[in-house]
Amino acid sequence: MITLKNVVKKYNDNTVLNIDQLTFSQGEITGIVGNNGAGKTTLFSAILDLIQLSVGQIENNQISVSQSEDWKKFTSSYLDEKFLIDYLTPDEYFNLVGSLKGYSSKEVQEFIKGFSDFFNGELENKRKYIRSLSKGNQQKIGVIAALIGNPQIILLDEPFSNLDPTSQYRLRQIIKDFQQKNNCTFLISSHDLNHVAEACSRIVILEKGKVVDDVKTSEETMMRLENYFAI
Amino acid sequence: MSHIISSLNRKSFYRSTYWKKSIGIKILVVFFVFYLSISLLILGFNIPAILQEYFPGQNVIKAFNENLLFYFIFSAILRQLFQEIPIVNSLPLLVLPFKKRKIAQHLVNKSFFHIINFLPLLFLVPFAFNTVLEEYELINTLGWLINLVGLILVNHLVGIWLKRFSFYKEKTSAIILGLGIGLFLLSFFKIIPLSSWIAQYFHAVLNYPALSLAPFFLIILLYRFNLNEIARGMYLDSKLIPAEKEVNIHSFSWTDKFGAIGKYISLELKMITRNKRTRTAFLSVIFLLFYGFILYGNSSMANHDFSLVFIGILITGSFSISYGQFTPAWHSKYFPFLMTRDFGLKNMLNTQYFLFMASTLIAFIFSTVYLIYGTEVLFFNFLSAIFNIGVTSHIILWMGSFSIKPIDLSESSFFYYKGTGASVWIMSLIIMLGPMLYYGLLSMLLKDVWCYLVFGLTGVGGIVFHESIMNRILLRYKKNKHRMLYSYRQST
Numbered sequence: 025m026i027t028l029k030n031v032v033k034k035y036n037d038n039t040v041l042n043i044d045q046l047t048f049s050q051g052e053i054t055g056i057v058g059n060n061g062a063g064k065t066t067l068f069s070a071i072l073d074l075i076q077l078s079v080g081q082i083e084n085n086q087i088s089v090s091q092s093e094d095w096k097k098f099t100s101s102y103l104d105e106k107f108l109i110d111y112l113t114p115d116e117y118f119n120l121v122g123s124l125k126g127y128s129s130k131e132v133q134e135f136i137k138g139f140s141d142f143f144n145g146e147l148e149n150k151r152k153y154i155r156s157l158s159k160g161n162q163q164k165i166g167v168i169a170a171l172i173g174n175p176q177i178i179l180l181d182e183p184f185s186n187l188d189p190t191s192q193y194r195l196r197q198i199i200k201d202f203q204q205k206n207n208c209t210f211l212i213s214s215h216d217l218n219h220v221a222e223a224c225s226r227i228v229i230l231e232k233g234k235v236v237d238d239v240k241t242s243e244e245t246m247m248r249l250e251n252y253f254a255i
Numbered sequence: 256m257s258h259i260i261s262s263l264n265r266k267s268f269y270r271s272t273y274w275k276k277s278i279g280i281k282i283l284v285v286f287f288v289f290y291l292s293i294s295l296l297i298l299g300f301n302i303p304a305i306l307q308e309y310f311p312g313q314n315v316i317k318a319f320n321e322n323l324l325f326y327f328i329f330s331a332i333l334r335q336l337f338q339e340i341p342i343v344n345s346l347p348l349l350v351l352p353f354k355k356r357k358i359a360q361h362l363v364n365k366s367f368f369h370i371i372n373f374l375p376l377l378f379l380v381p382f383a384f385n386t387v388l389e390e391y392e393l394i395n396t397l398g399w400l401i402n403l404v405g406l407i408l409v410n411h412l413v414g415i416w417l418k419r420f421s422f423y424k425e426k427t428s429a430i431i432l433g434l435g436i437g438l439f440l441l442s443f444f445k446i447i448p449l450s451s452w453i454a455q456y457f458h459a460v461l462n463y464p465a466l467s468l469a470p471f472f473l474i475i476l477l478y479r480f481n482l483n484e485i486a487r488g489m490y491l492d493s494k495l496i497p498a499e500k501e502v503n504i505h506s507f508s509w510t511d512k513f514g515a516i517g518k519y520i521s522l523e524l525k526m527i528t529r530n531k532r533t534r535t536a537f538l539s540v541i542f543l544l545f546y547g548f549i550l551y552g553n554s555s556m557a558n559h560d561f562s563l564v565f566i567g568i569l570i571t572g573s574f575s576i577s578y579g580q581f582t583p584a585w586h587s588k589y590f591p592f593l594m595t596r597d598f599g600l601k602n603m604l605n606t607q608y609f610l611f612m613a614s615t616l617i618a619f620i621f622s623t624v625y626l627i628y629g630t631e632v633l634f635f636n637f638l639s640a641i642f643n644i645g646v647t648s649h650i651i652l653w654m655g656s657f658s659i660k661p662i663d664l665s666e667s668s669f670f671y672y673k674g675t676g677a678s679v680w681i682m683s684l685i686i687m688l689g690p691m692l693y694y695g696l697l698s699m700l701l702k703d704v705w706c707y708l709v710f711g712l713t714g715v716g717g718i719v720f721h722e723s724i725m726n727r728i729l730l731r732y733k734k735n736k737h738r739m740l741y742s743y744r745q746s747t
Contacts, residue, residue, distance in 0.1 A: 072591075072594075072595045073594075073595075074591055074594060074595065074737075074740055075737060075740070075741075076737045093597075096595065096596060096597040096598075097597050099595070101595050103591065106588065106589055106590070106591045106592065107589065107591055107592040107595070108589060108592070109522070109589050109592065110588070110589070111525060111526055111529040111530055111664065112522075112525065113504060116504075116506070116525075120518065120522065121596070123518055124596050124597050124598060125597070151504055153529065155665075
């Protein structure tokens with residue numbers, strides 16, 4: 025679905041992303057791991073055409089992301105709170121996202137109801153703007169909003185951060201279930217090796233902008249990850 | 256210990272984003288301050304002449320003393336708008352080994368250094384030494400001046416105490432405003448002769464200068480009171496720190512009637528009504544609407560075609576010019592969201608244009624009140640409205656694609672330097688420069704009626720070619736997308 029070819033991003037002389045060839049195919053849940061500054065967010069921003077590449081090309085479903093905007097129709101993402109319109113209430117935000125995909129607010133509400141466990145009842149009937157909610161609840165709203173409208177590709181940057189332990193496990197399950205049901209592609213970056221090893225079918229390790237490892241998840245994956253990151 | 260706090264204060268001053276402003280805006284602000292100071296100094300020397308004109312036959316000093324009440328009411332209201340005591344900034348200090356009273360003391364001490372406390376001296380000192388000294392001894396004059404300074408500081412301390420309430424009670428400002436107007440009316444119509452009581456007090460000070468120490472006892476009391484109050488409230492859950500409660504949600508569902516762009520209109524209206532920053536920006540729109548009463552009343556301006564067009568464009572374009580000039584920047588905080596969703600930049604721009612058009616029409620309808628200044632005014636406003644819809648609106652949208660400064664919607668202050676403030680007026684002038692130059696050129700080349708006709712037809716032309724102009728603008732936005740994303744990421 026997503027193909028990166030010869031992708032380089034430089035800020036001045038500092039290369040932050042340098043990937044020769046990388047493909048994410050349909051139906052995969054890929055975990056992107058790496059320490060701070062490894063280029064995870066830069067990679068996501070590049071796929072979403074939020075930054076311009078210095079060299080190279082990224083194709084999303086055979087569409088070059090910098091040439092056409094058609095990929096927006098089937099791609100959803102939540103990178104950080106800059107993806108939330110914080111003066112809306114959660115419901116208004118969900119409805120807006122849904123309406124951009126051509127869904128009525130009734131359909132959207134029906135969809136959101138399926139995640140009431142995840143929200144733990146904290147958003148129900150709340151007349152509050154997103155800006156006055158806690159970081160964790162904001163994160164939940166952003167992640168769930170990214171699932172609205174039957175997207176084929178979903179990019180989530182650090183979806184487990186800011187969440188309480190129970191919500192982290194629930195989110196892990198939500199991602200797996202959603203993938204099974206819709207056969208869509210997930211790209212997830214995380215610092216939490218445990219969740220990544222558990223939820224993802226493939227793991228890509230980035231270091232200083234380069235892919236240093238790319239494996240299918242198996243029994244030994246967790247060991248391999250721990251070996252890599254332990255000092 | 257206090258030198259650590261002072262050094263933090265100094266750093267926060269020198270490192271504030273204000274100094275990162277472009278040199279042009281700095282010069283302009285300096286120029287404004289300089290201009291204001293000179294005006295006040297000149298005012299100080301001219302007060303006797305002015306007072307004599309308005310209160311003929313009265314003693315100048317007595318007349319001055321009688322009007323002091325109005326000054327204090329006015330400045331008390333201004334203080335509620337301008338002054339703040341930023342307790343939030345001192346929160347990181349709370350967990351460090353500082354005494355709360357010490358932190359409070361620094362906050363209050365720092366608050367004294369506010370321009371609003373120094374400006375009055377510019378006209379009080381010349382008045383004291385130029386006029387009061389003529390009638391009274393030096394010691395009496397000094398006493399009078401010290402007494403005034405004392406009362407200014409009392410006003411200051413009461414002001415910052417009240418202001419802290421308005422953090423969580425927006426009504427306080429309204430109450431103070433009402434109280435001020437009430438007091439003003441009561442004494443203006445001599446129902447309660449408050450102003451003459453104040454005048455009598457100042458007269459007494461002039462005769463017995465020792466009385467001027469009285470305000471300072473009050474200052475000490477208020478100072479200690481403020482320290483205690485601030486120190487007592489230094490908790491995260493105290494009401495000094497603003498927190499948002501449950502809100503009234505108006506969904507603007509009537510915008511559904513506008514079809515495809517309906518949801519964008521409703522988003523825009525929600526943004527305007529739900530953020531402090533946009534609400535205050537909206538006030539300048541209303542100010543511009545009423546600006547006509549000042550300008551048309553001024554006969555030297557109201558007689559020129561050129562200035563009539565200027566005023567017409569300003570009034571009918573009040574929304575597009577003062578609010579629209581920040582067009583994509585209002586959405587800067589969640590710009591990545593807009594750019595990754597199938598949001599349709601085109602729809603967004605069309606919404607803006609729709610709002611510009613609607614606001615121009617509304618402003619034009621409003622401007623019919625200016626019929627009291629003659630039918631000519633209405634004609635020029637009509638002409639300007641057409642020109643605004645056809646040309647100015649497109650110019651503003653086009654300029655928006657060069658936007659580089661993000662706007663923090665939660666920033667609330669009136670006349671804030673960042674974003675809005677001085678630069679708004681510069682931008683407004685730049686926006687209006689094109690249309691004004693164009694009209695000037697037309698009026699030089701063509702006779703009256705032809706000039707109006709060509710000017711109006713240019714506007715109509717803009718409306719006719721709206722689609723293709725918008726496509727051009729859209730291309731610009733697409734081209735500048737990454738630059739906008741990059742600069743909006745900075746500093747917020």
